[in-house]
Amino acid sequence: MRKTLLSIFVVFLIGLSGCASKQASTVESSKKVVVWHWLTDRQDTFLELAKMYKEKTGVDVVFELYAPSDIYSQKVRAAAQTDTLPDIYGILAEKKDFSSFIKAGHVANLTSYMEQNNNEWKDAFFIKALEVNIFESGNEFGVTPGIYGAPLDVMNIQMLYNKSLFKKAGLDPENPPATWEEFLEAGNKLKAAGIRGMVSGWGEIWLIGCFAYDYAFNIMGEDKVIATLRGDVPYTDPDWVTVFRLFEDMRDNNLLASGIVTMVNKVAEQAFANERAAFGFNGSWGVNVYYGMNPNLDYGVMLPPAYSSKYPMRVLGGPGGSFMVNNKSSNREKAIEFLRWFTSKNQQAYLAKETRNLPANKESLSVIPPILSHFADDMDGTYHWNNLPVVEKPQVTEMFSKGIQAIIIGEKTPEEVASEVQALKERL
Amino acid sequence: MENPIYYRVKKIFSSMFLQMFLVGVAATCIFPLLWMFGSSLKTQSTVFSDMSLFPKNPHWENYYIAWTKGEFGVYFFNSVFYTAVTVVCIVIFTSMAAYGISRLRMPGKNIIFYAFLAAMMIPIPGAFVALYAILINLGFINPGTGVDLLDNVIKRLGYILPQINQGLSLGIFMLKTFFDKIPKDLEDSARIDGCGKFGVYWHIALPLAKPAIAVIVIINVLYVWNEYLLAMLILTDKSLMPLQRGLMVFQGAHMTQYPLLMSGITITVIPIILVYLFMQRQIITGITAGMAKG
Incomplete structure (x- = not known):
């Protein structure tokens, strides 16, 4: 009995001290x-x-x-x-x-x-x-x-398109749609070729809001967006109704994959990486994700096709x-x-090359993978909600995005959503 | 009066229905494990496209990659050690404390018991910052003795002690209810045979509480084996980390290497399944006895 206890004690001591690390402890x-x-x-x-x-x-x-x-x-x-x-x-x-x-x-x-x-x-x-x-x-x-x-590093969120599926649908993979009309036309061509349109994590409401804000900046400009956040311009303004109507347009022109309103981004990434959709709306982090899932994926990056030529197309981005x-x-x-x-430049380029993330050092752009370079090209024109002088109330943001989901599934009209969002903003 | 055939048919059908229901429940429990195993043999690209349960071209090398890339060798030893020491200590301390509270006369024992019950309401993650501060002040996180071996001993103790503490409340609660039910006559006859207080605990109470101890063992084995958050908070040296640290290597913020992760999870799950298989009779007895008493 004593011998057994002694052996257990010895094993315990060896275990406690076992695998003595040569790696120095951290803080000391x-x-x-x-x-x-x-x-x-x-x-x-x-x-x-x-x-x-x-x-x-x-x-x-x-x-x-x-x-x-x-x-x-x-x-x-x-x-x-x-x-x-x-x-x-x-x-x-x-x-x-x-x-x-x-x-x-x-x-x-x-x-x-x-x-x-x-x-x-x-x-x-x-x-x-x-x-x-x-x-x-x-x-x-x-x-x-x-x-x-x-x-x-930095990130921004843009549109991605599958070049192979573009070819199958008779679209030019080197000239993706640049205007809203071209975008809608592409949707119908893809439908005719039996190819799904766009996937994105629009079940996660922040991504759907991000897409809408990109177009708000394009249609009405930054000042009017900020004025809306301040409460000086209502969401029932025709420009905002136009933003909401874009989602109706996309739905009616077969651009949205079925189930997009409940899709989480990981599922959307899988679908795009496995060539089950022609368009994706995702962040620059997706480059690494797609590479992991399908290293041979042939795709390009594009800004969301502009609706208006009055203001530049801007995308959400930041650190x-x-x-x-x-x-x-x-x-x-x-x-x-x-x-x-x-x-510094070389280390950031190395990091970007190995991890396929967008580096924070702009001097390293010349030596990073081309697909990341495309993302980086539009970095200076990005916006971020946290850097706007006014921040929208979370309840309004939630209703805004959920309203868009309701438009996509045909539950509500753009006008109804605009009125509801405005009514909530006024109530709060 | 109804025909006996009616009863027989009724019995057969109800038994069939029950069996089918149980097979269904069992299938829902086993399916995730099979899916995990099947996924562990696929590649990163086929894991999302090949929907078969077992791939045509299994990639057994995933297990080797997971073991080496996740550095499972060191972590496996650590987890076995932490689990064994913590669970043994919990069983010893809880059984002694529960026996003392249940059978010995001492002032304030109910207050102590209720204090332990109250402690069950505080999960470790809720006390992380306070725990970290205490362990730092007690010198368990950065001992700085200058002797690597001694530093490691102290750091490991810093990880083991809070987990023992975490397991005490439930163990004491479960065992006290068992010890309360032991007839006093049994103790008296043991005393007549010459047993002291410790002898009664060791030779009479402890063997009778085996089913409850089995439940305590499995609950704590599961908890300690799967523990990860406390290790991340307390341990700074990679070589002291438990097995769950190895799994983390395969999960990025945006990207997860599913086949390797599934291989790693399969490796980590095997010991737990073995523990359950070896102890299932006691566990079932313990749980059903607890339910009957409860």
Whole structure:
């Protein structure tokens, strides 16, 4: 009995100490730059880049992956409260929460580093990517003005079209529809060839709202959109009714795949990747998704075909993830140097090539895969709801998108939806 | 009075209906496992286009890739270790505590019992930040002793202790109800035979509570084996992570490698199925006994 107990105890001790790691623990080591992140699909590439940096500078960088993003966020919050944040990390939160990290002294102000050598570091980024990390003077959060993070990537949402299916339907794969009329005509040709039209995650209401806003910008311009959000222009305005009517047009011209109003984006991505639809409406992240599902997929990227020539067609876009430097870290300067190197042209191009995401560094566009380049071409003209001076109330946004779903399934007319959305806005 | 043939036919039909219903329920339970296994043998492109349950060209190499890419070797050992230690500790501590609360005379024992019951209402994820702060202050997250071996021991304990704590409440609750039902005469006769308090617990109470212990074991094995969030919060060293960390490698924010993920899940599910198969008799007895008492 005693021998058995002793053996169990020995096994227990071996287990406790087993697999002693050569990898230094994270926060306590001052010789290494420790990075916490949540980007599972980029871990291997991050490790490669860390290896390159070690060869170049002799500095060890340890990337520690904590996913999914919600548990990552909890870990970062817990570490902030106990002053155990790593040297570099990302904050996945609204600007208000981000500001509380800054005010607690957890985020280094990178402005002086960004502006060195005539804004060399700052100007390398798409301004849209940097915007989210900038606090202007007089900001509502009371944060000292400055740049508090370096963006890793950007994204925008555009239309995709399958070149093989275009050929089958007698459409020109090198000249996708550029106007609304051409788009509707393409829908009928696809129908005649027995090919499904467009798939998108319009069951997730934000994507359907995004498509509608793209056209709102095209039909009435940014000022009128903002005026609507402010309440100065009603949703019953003829321009908004026109926006709603576009969905009726698409439905009547066979452009929408059946079930699109309940489709989640993962299903839409599968359908497009497996050539079961000619058009997709998806973000630049889809490039990597499609590659994973069907590496031979022959497709192109296009802006949603313009309805009006009065205003430019704009698409939703903005920053992806960003990294911040821990202001209290004893490795602060080393961390900033690494982040500068990490976000420079060659490293961003490498990251884009390996992970097929749109880089935040615009200088790297010349060396990234062509399909990503197409997405990047329209980055400067993007808009983002969070960067508009006024934000619509969530209840109105929800009714707006659900109203469009109702139009697509023929439950309501564009006029009815416009009136209902306006009535709700006035009530709130 | 009705014809006996009527009763026989009725019995046959009702039994047939019941059997069909049970076969249907069993099929709904087994189908996801079969689908998971079938998907684990497909490729990333065929997983969405090949709708067969078992592919014509199975890719068995997915298991090798999942095992190596997910670094399952280290994680598997860790999970087995964490599960074994946590469950053994839970069984020992809960049985002792439940026996003490049920059979021993001590002031305030009901308050202690209700305090444990109240603790059942607090899920670990709800206390993450507080738990992290406590473990940091106790030196379980960054021990910094300078000795790797000792650091690892402390970090592993930092992961095991909260899980033992999590399992105590339910275990004590279940075992106390079992110990309450043990006739006092049994204890008295054990005492006459020379057993002390610990002897009665060890030789009489514990063997009688086997069905309840089996239920506690399976519940906690499932919980600890599938635990992931606490590991992500507490552990920083990859080599100390449990098996679920390996699965995460195959899931990106936008992209999931389904065949590899399914291979990984199949690997992680096998030990759980084995535990259930070995203990199913006790588990069923424990659950039905608990229901009868409840």
